[in-house]
Amino acid sequence: MKECAGKLTPGRYTVKVTLHRVHCSGKTESDEDEIYCVVTAGGGADRRELARIAVGNFEIGGDIHTDKLIWNETNLEGVTITIMESDANEPAHGSDDFIGEIQVSADGNCRPGHDTLDEGYAENKRYRQFSMTGSGANYVVQLEVQA
Ligand SMILES: [Ca+2]
Ligand SMILES: [Ca+2]
Numbered sequence: 610m611k612e613c614a615g616k617l618t619p620g621r622y623t624v625k626v627t628l629h630r631v632h633c634s635g636k637t638e639s640d641e642d643e644i645y646c647v648v649t650a651g652g653g654a655d656r657r658e659l660a661r662i663a664v665g666n667f668e669i670g671g672d673i674h675t676d677k678l679i680w681n682e683t684n685l686e687g688v689t690i691t692i693m694e695s696d697a698n699e700p701a702h703g704s705d706d707f708i709g710e711i712q713v714s715a716d717g718n719c720r721p722g723h724d725t726l727d728e729g730y731a732e733n734k735r736y737r738q739f740s741m742t743g744s745g746a747n748y749v750v751q752l753e754v755q756a
Pocket of ligand 2: 643
């Protein structure tokens with residue numbers, strides 16, 4: 610019983626998420642997509658932005674291997690990793706475009722959010738792969754999650 614209770618203590622797990630690869634097979638812009646990702650916790654009015662990381666610019670067929678560290682914290686709650694397209698340089702186009710999102714629970718389990726499909730693991734079995742189709746785009750995102 611004691612051991613079981615210990616396992617349920619919040620904040621026990623450090624979750625490390627690395628963005629391994631992003632592949633573009635459909636853009637939301639006519640020119641380059643400027644992709645970034647945001648890490649948030651909470652929802653609705655409690656939504657808090659914890660990190661914002663630039664990923665890169667994409668044309669169709671674009672394929673970026675980044676191995677960028679996105680998150681490396683002891684999670685007290687789940688976080689959401691949202692892939693966005695920036696319109697900072699296109700003020701006439703309104704707000705940034707949503708591409709897709711992945712929810713990472715406190716113990717490191719991943720599940721797809723809006724406009725996102727869980728494709729399981731990449732061919733090498735090491736990276737979790739998600740397909741994202743928000744705002745008419747089509748991206749494949751590979752994450753390495755260590756918990
Ligand atoms: Ca846009
Ligand atoms: Ca843009």
